[in-house]
Amino acid sequence: MTELALRSIRSIFSWSLPFYKLAKGDAVSEQLKLITKTFLLPVLGVTVFLLLWAGLAPKVVTSLGAVPGPAQVWQQFQNLVDEHQIEREKAAAFYERQERRNAKKLENNANAEIKVRSYTGRATFFDQIVTSIVTVLCGFLLATIIAVPLGIVSGLSNSIYNAINPLVQIFKPVSPLAWLPIVTMIVSAMYVSDDPMFQKSFLNSMLTVTLCCLWPALINTAVGVANVDKDLLNVSKVLRLGYFTHIYKIVLPYSIPMIFTGLRLSFGIAWMVLIAAEMLAQNPGLGKFVWDEFQNGSSNSLGRILVAVFAIGLIGFLLDRLMLAMQKWISWDKSAELR
Amino acid sequence: MSNYLELSQVSIEFPTPNGPFKALDKVSLKISEGEFVSLIGHSGCGKSTVLNIIAGLHQATEGGVILKGKEVNEPGPDRAVVFQNHSLLPWLSAYQNVELAVNQVFKGKKNKQESKEWIEHNLRLVHMLHAKDKRPDEISGGMKQRVGIARALAMEPEVLLMDEPFGALDALTRAHLQDSLMEIHSDLNNTVIMITHDVDEAVLLSDRIVMMTNGPAASIGEILNVNLAHPRNRLELADNADYNHYRAEVLRFLHQRQRNPKAA
Numbered sequence: 374m375t376e377l378a379l380r381s382i383r384s385i386f387s388w389s390l391p392f393y394k395l396a397k398g399d400a401v402s403e404q405l406k407l408i409t410k411t412f413l414l415p416v417l418g419v420t421v422f423l424l425l426w427a428g429l430a431p432k433v434v435t436s437l438g439a440v441p442g443p444a445q446v447w448q449q450f451q452n453l454v455d456e457h458q459i460e461r462e463k464a465a466a467f468y469e470r471q472e473r474r475n476a477k478k479l480e481n482n483a484n485a486e487i488k489v490r491s492y493t494g495r496a497t498f499f500d501q502i503v504t505s506i507v508t509v510l511c512g513f514l515l516a517t518i519i520a521v522p523l524g525i526v527s528g529l530s531n532s533i534y535n536a537i538n539p540l541v542q543i544f545k546p547v548s549p550l551a552w553l554p555i556v557t558m559i560v561s562a563m564y565v566s567d568d569p570m571f572q573k574s575f576l577n578s579m580l581t582v583t584l585c586c587l588w589p590a591l592i593n594t595a596v597g598v599a600n601v602d603k604d605l606l607n608v609s610k611v612l613r614l615g616y617f618t619h620i621y622k623i624v625l626p627y628s629i630p631m632i633f634t635g636l637r638l639s640f641g642i643a644w645m646v647l648i649a650a651e652m653l654a655q656n657p658g659l660g661k662f663v664w665d666e667f668q669n670g671s672s673n674s675l676g677r678i679l680v681a682v683f684a685i686g687l688i689g690f691l692l693d694r695l696m697l698a699m700q701k702w703i704s705w706d707k708s709a710e711l712r
Numbered sequence: 713m714s715n716y717l718e719l720s721q722v723s724i725e726f727p728t729p730n731g732p733f734k735a736l737d738k739v740s741l742k743i744s745e746g747e748f749v750s751l752i753g754h755s756g757c758g759k760s761t762v763l764n765i766i767a768g769l770h771q772a773t774e775g776g777v778i779l780k781g782k783e784v785n786e787p788g789p790d791r792a793v794v795f796q797n798h799s800l801l802p803w804l805s806a807y808q809n810v811e812l813a814v815n816q817v818f819k820g821k822k823n824k825q826e827s828k829e830w831i832e833h834n835l836r837l838v839h840m841l842h843a844k845d846k847r848p849d850e851i852s853g854g855m856k857q858r859v860g861i862a863r864a865l866a867m868e869p870e871v872l873l874m875d876e877p878f879g880a881l882d883a884l885t886r887a888h889l890q891d892s893l894m895e896i897h898s899d900l901n902n903t904v905i906m907i908t909h910d911v912d913e914a915v916l917l918s919d920r921i922v923m924m925t926n927g928p929a930a931s932i933g934e935i936l937n938v939n940l941a942h943p944r945n946r947l948e949l950a951d952n953a954d955y956n957h958y959r960a961e962v963l964r965f966l967h968q969r970q971r972n973p974k975a976a
Contacts (some may be wrong), residue, residue: 604799607769610787612816612867622812626803705803706849 381698385691388412441676446683449676457497464492496657498677502684505647505658506692508575512582513643520587520639521632524594525620528628534595545588549581549646553653556580574656581650582643589638597631598624626705633700640696644689659685716745716903717871721775722765735761737929738775741922743871746901750914752962753924753933754970759907762924763873766905767793779870789817792864794874798856800848806859807844810834810866817867834866835859837896854885858892865896874906878913886910887946890917898943911966915958916944923965933970936961 391407394400423443430440441449471490478485496504527534560576601624609619651660663681666674719741725732735758743749751759764770766777768787777784784791792813800809810831814822822830835841838858848856857877864872878886890913897904897917908914914921918938925933938958940949949955 602799604795604797605801607767607787607793607795608799608801610769611767611789611791611793612813613788614816618816623801626801 377695377698377702380701381695385694388415435675437670437675438672441679445676446679449673450680452673453498453677453680457499460494460497463494467492467494498662498680498684501658501662502688504575504656505651505660506688508578508651508656508658509582509643509647509692512579512647513586513640515579516583516587516639516643517590517636519583520590520635521594524591524632524635525598525624525628527591528595528598529620529624534599541588541591544584545592547585549585549649550653552581552584553577553650556584557654572656574654577654578647578650578656578658578660581654582646585646586639586643589642590632590635593635593638594628594632597628597635600631601627629704630700630706633696633704637693637696637700640692641689644685644692648685715742715778716747716780717743717766717905718778719762719766719775720778722762722772722777723774724761724765724770725773734929735927736765736772737931739931740775741932741935743903743905745903748897748904748917748919749906750918750921751905751907751924752909752911752914752921752966753930754926754966755909757924757927757970758930759924760875763793763875763905763907766871767791767873769793789813789867790870792867792869792872794857794860794864794872794877796876796879798848798853798860800856800859800863802848805845805847806835806840806851806862807831809848809859810863813863814866831866834862837865837899838862838892852885854881854889857881857889861889861893861896865900865902870903872902872904874904876907876909879909886913891946893917894942894944911959911962914962915940915955916946916949921958921962923962923970926970934965 388411391404391411395404395408427442427444430442433440475487475489478487523537527537557573557577560573560580564571564573564576605623605627609623614622647658648660648663650656651658652664653660655661655664659681663678666677666681719739722736722739723734724736725734727733739762741749751762753759761770765772766784768784768791771785779791800806801812804812811827814827814831818827818830832841832844835844838861840855840858840862843851843855846855848859851859857880861877864874878889881889894917896902906914906917915938921936921938922932923934923936924930936958940952940954940958
């Protein structure tokens with residue numbers, strides 16, 4: 374796991390390598406070229422974007438005031454950080470009070486009934502990010518658990534592939550907004566419990582994510598498995614490997630790159646779908662944050678929504694890097710160039 | 713004795729959009745135990761198909777293959793195959809590649825220690841013990857093919873089937889591997905069927921050379937007995953009259969009687 378973390382960090386900071394080498398004095402002109410490619414050009418692109426944004430945004434005036442530029446968005450970000458800290462302090466104070474109260478009760482009467490309540494303050498922007506990440510990971514994990522085995526089975530057997538192919542093709546383009554009402558109704562009907570382990574809004578968003586991100590993983594796994602080198606299949610036949618040994622020893626290692634390609638596509642879809650699903654399902658995540666700010670309609674709302682937009686983009690990017698690092702970690706072919 | 717392996721009236725047809733294509737027509741061949749037989753012919757004459765039928769990877773449309781009195785219907789480790797492009801699992805080391813075969817074939821028959829010794833013994837036979845922990849992409853083409861041979865030998869097959877095993881190698885590496893193969897064959901005296909289109913290789917290694925006619929509907933054109941004493945040495949044989957006679961026989965078959973249909 375530590376190796377995995379290191380790899381993902383390295384892949385994010387790969388642009389800094391030429392600086393390090395330049396400082397050491399290795400092949401200076403080479404390093405300068407690399408720096409231009411991996412650092413200067415991206416920075417130039419971002420700068421141009423920020424300038425255009427700052428210049429054009431004030432010209433667009435909405436009912437909530439002008440569209441915020443980079444400076445206002447940055448300020449809103451700091452506000453959100455402050456709000457988070459204030460909320461955390463409130464929570465800490467609440468727990469301290471509760472503990473003191475309970476201690477006093479116990480002092481007076483050792484058999485006193487003690488109530489421990491959890492703090493029910495407002496979810497801050499950062500709490501909502503955590504909820505979103507947990508929801509998307511659960512939905513994606515469930516999709517993986519369904520899609521990869523199904524993909525392997527249908528990649529191995531043409532009959533199964535032909536049987537499920539029309540369903541895949543029909544369900545693949547369905548929008549999350551169409552799934553959500555159905556998922557909501559089914560969850561309300563099936564998930565009845567006095568002490569629910571999950572909130573219904575969480576299940577609704579999660580299952581919608583699962584339904585939408587199943588398909589790329591399924592299709593890519595099936596294609597990867599169906600294209601295993603014929604010679605290796607012959608080796609397996611000559612050795613008379615059993616069905617599961619065949620999958621485990623030959624098919625899976627061979628199709629890992631394709632499976633991961635599918636998983637990364639799925640994950641990108643999952644993250645996009647999640648925001649839409651949270652808006653409608655009112656799951657306390659980033660989607661709900663955007664929706665609430667939109668409904669709220671204060672002069673800060675557009676800035677706060679833009680903070681969410683960048684947070685969504687950045688988190689999506691970081692999660693994809695994590696997947697890439699995991700692929701490099703699991704894959705046997707360490708020399709393959711992955712991007 | 714001479715009925716160790718028998719191909720009897722083997723024909724095969726492949727379905728194509730323009731109707732069935734007959735690749736082999738009534739191929740019959742008897743091979744005795746310990747014999748080294750080469751199949752030679754132009755590309756596309758169905759040599760590989762013959763081998764695949766013996767391996768059980770293809771099913772003959774007519775006729776069949778009998779090994780030690782039993783009909784062959786499906787692939788199995790008693791007919792180990794050395795494939796042209798090594799077919800090692802690229803994610804396993806040389807040792808692990810052989811281990812996969814040994815664990816499968818000797819499941820419950822060899823304990824851990826015995827398996828390890830057997831794997832190492834076979835890698836030693838092909839002179840690859842020093843690189844046992846290397847993965848296929850870390851070793852040369854010749855070395856990969858050696859590991860492929862070790863994997864096949866480790867299955868203790870009744871027949872060793874080799875599909876142009878050295879076809880993709882350069883001439884010097886090929887000579888090394890041919891020497892190794894002769895050494896192994898004189899040690900183990902196993903039955904080998906090898907496909908080749910290298911005339912020198914066929915004469916040097918084989919007890920018999922089976923020359924195939926051109927397809928479609930290919931069959932056996934001629935069979936040449938190579939009566940040269942073992943062990944054979946390529947340098948000594950270079951000036952040997954018998955050797956050159958056998959060589960000329962095969963060349964005449966390939967280039968006079970069965971001219972390459974594509975070259976023509």
